[in-house]
Amino acid sequence: MKMNDSVVVSVVVPIYNTASYVKKCIQSIMDQTYEKIEVILIDDGSMDGSDMICRSFLKKDKRIKYIRQENSGVVRARMTGIDQASGEYLLFIDSDDWIDSDMIEHLVGNIEEADMVTAGVHYEVQAGVVVEYMDKYPEGIYDLQNIDGVLQTMIFDMETKELQRLTPWIWNKLYRTDIVKDIYKELDTGMKFAEDTVFLYKYCLRCQSIRISHKCFYHYRYRSESAFHGTNPNMLSDINMAYLSLIQDFNKHSSGKIMVKQLQYWISVMVLMALNEQMGFDDVIHIPEFILDTDGLKGKKIVLYGAGKMGRDFQLQLSKMGYQIVLWVDSHWTEGQDVKAPQNILDIEYDIILVAVSKYEYAKDIIIKLQNMGIGRDRIVWKCPVRV
Template identity: 30%
Template sequence: MSSRTSMYNKNDKEIFVSVIVPVYNSAETIDRCLLSICNQQYGKLEIIVVDDGSTDNSTKIISKYLDGAPTVSLIKQENSGSFNARCTGIQHARGKYIAFVDSDDWIDGSMISNLVKHMEDCDLLSSGFFRDARIVTDHLSEGMHYVDNEDFWKNYLISESDYEDGIIGGLTNALWCKLFKRELCLKVINKRLDVSAKINEDFYFLLLYLCECKKIKVTYESYYHYINNPNSITQKVYFDFLRDYTEIFYSIIDKTKGYEFADVIRKNLIRRFLYEISVWGTQYMGAGIIDYSKVFQLSFPNLDSLNNKNVVLYCEKEVWSCFDYISENHRDINVVAIISSSLNVDTYFGIPVVNLQELSRISCDFIVLTMGDEDLANEATKELCQMGIEDNKILRRPPILKNLLAEILLSDA
């Protein structure tokens, strides 16, 4: 280790950056990870490794970095997840800024020095990263962004683009391609983030951190190398998927009470989580674990009252599951037309697909709004009323609540 020790500036008393590395059974990758951090061109840093109850040789490999390298420290704790491991690291950090590196990954030698250059006059810096030799960047433009406005929260939480590379809204969910201020990190963990969820914890922390910010900066420069770990929770069937999403959702609502843009966050958070559930639900929970038709059974308990009625379905992307449920379980309902911007066909299983302007020529008794997004349903209701459709002819799904999500699980039904 003597050659590696020379990379540290022992005479520099001021530690600007703390690099926190949560570790759990990472014997195959931790050496490469720590070596890449030790090889940083930036001398003013400390490395805090938090071993989260590893049962392999991880700590043995880490220990060789402790000899002759005083800026590397090891903290051991009982297994409680990477989220809590990061919080432990924050509590022990001494740097002005904090960076996170996962034990599977590695970073370029110039990463810390280049990120620090961008941190002037901002509370958070978000950079790009490499994924399978491909660069992934945020969906926000490069440069400074002001957090204390409504448009930022709308664009951050969810955009109109399809889910791509872990980005739904403006910033990547990951903590590891960013640079944080320690004082703001401490404010976040002092909120008592007592959640047991194993997914979306990074998003949870990042959102609460943004509530403490005034300005953030985005750069498309990329120095972080993300390695896809087939053993991670995001690559496995995970049966508590909906439970964890629901826990994170309600905790965010609770922790942001009193924040100036709490209402904007709540509304757009609902849209984001509904979209994430629709995209990731089958991957995490496995085919057949979620009975999607049950969503509509629970959302529309009185569909039998529509028997022998002419009905128009007003759908978004949920058109297939809604139509399948009605055609299989309520065959006496006469679906005469479907309105859906996601269908680029003239008919769907023999049912005419129309737009709003064509609705006037359709004879129907009821229009059923199947979208779970409350804002979209409100907008659709307003448009229909402006067209002269009576309010009592418009049937809507109630918002998806915590108990409804729980009932969707077949295993808990």
Template identity: 30%
Template sequence: MKHLISVIIPIYKVEKYLKQCIDSILNQTYKHIEIILVDDGSPDKCGKICDEYANKDNRIRVIHKSNGGLSDARNCGIKIARGDYIIFVDSDDYINEEMCEKLLFYAITYKVDIVSCNFSYVYNNQLKENNMSINEKIFFDSGRNILKKYFFDYSVDLNVVWNKIYKKELFFISEKIFFPKGKYYEDNFTVYKLYNKAKKVILLNEVLYYYVKREDAITSKFTLKHLNDSLEYIKDYYIYSNNKDNDIKNIMQIAALKQYLNLYKIRNLNNKMFNLLKLERTFILEKSKGLIENPYRNFKIIKNYILLKYNIWEYYIKIRNK
């Protein structure tokens, strides 16, 4: 296999974890890779560490840029990537030494656009299995059917961007796909579009990625910005489906309504948040017209839509949460 893989690593304030991450990529059994280290204006020694590694291995390319956030850093990597395939690795995580080789093997052998592997959480250096995975060792399907699993089958974790290999052309054919700058939940704006473009996808039930739960990580409260960005990616579903076929419009209509209703279920929403949700109610109801004819609707979604339409949903949720 002579295909070049571009491994893109966005970097910000991860001095403690960065070397383990880079080492795990340098030690890959598949050697024909380029490693793009995007120093996103990190105020610690990350930039220096990147340059030290670049001096040791000519497969490493370093970008030093002003801080623009995770999405902006990933986008910078995508734009300069020379590879036929792209893998994203977060800079506080690390990967199995065979990840590149195995994901590329399945991509080439079965001529698929995306291969997704399983992952483990790492707590204090202890591995914990990810329960949201397929039962089969290998699961094949079309990108459109994987998109349906992504939105309608919550037993499978398909949302994250970093446990996959992508054919690079997916980001550029027909329309360019980049991560939204300055938004929370950047994967929610992006991954579904890649699935929709993919002709064929493989889900591989083998742990090849290690997601590190950092000791110094601060658990973010759900803020007004979190809520606003959540509403933004819901609107993005409608925007994306505007010029698409009826099937994708039907999928996105159900997905958007379900996501909107789920926002009400978040604990500890304050009055400002409820008011923001209510401001979007008319928009969501307008976009949900024809729901009864949508082949992906079910009794539950129709029931919840009726509760929303007649101003009962908010009170129903408040009572249920008591």
């Protein structure tokens, strides 16, 4: 295939030991209906054969650039790709994910005069469980007249108490390359936590306008072995690095007072997550993140659906307060544990099913599955979570 006369979009793909997935990722980019792209593959010292897969694509399509470097972490890998980018716009894709064939065409067609355009995500919450996830703002353009409404609520909405209304990921958005290059000069290459979120918030502060699109093109793959889902004994210091990287930018902004409050709330939630899930602490050392609303639960036989963060919080609170849990279920249960398969609901007597998941997208999927099992909607309860 011939190189396009003019590259419009540079696609940066950092790669590290994802040989099982990277072929599907690269192929999804090469199959795009929009052809004026360059694809910059940054192999961050893979040792599993990912390099051979990348080189095979390099031979087939001249739009591909391949760079192999010593393992230096995802921030430096992306930085290498950004330095090589020649397109007016820039898109990031993780090497274990993939995109629909019309994603880039849609993003380019919608960015117009905006500095950033977003899209929705097919998000794999757990293996085999996929939900559609998009920004919690109406579709459209947010410019100088109303962009502050996004900036002042994108991390935490003080009024609705909703966390991260703007999807906090780097890879479901199209950016202007010149702004990206300026921001990456400031990032600490040693950052190991929320590096994409830090970049995104810094980028948003420089935007004159943002376009929100809800159509889902990006497919995020859940991997239990990924760095995000593993144990990190240095998590608290990594969170502090993210905080220090953002606080000065927020203080300088015209909405600085509100921005700093948002940031501090987000950091507090991340610290709870670190202590409860990612530092390897014993399960008995658990600080509840979600407060249980017990209205309507007294005297009821309760099926608790969900064994994630919110489910574990609710199980502890219900047990300590003497409420009757007749069954605890989750779609990803393990034989021999207290949590059982949802199908067991059909074999017991109960009054209500309390769905204990933090996001409406997840709850909606569970409610549909329960209704498909023949369970009436009036026996299913989900309430918008209240965080500590």
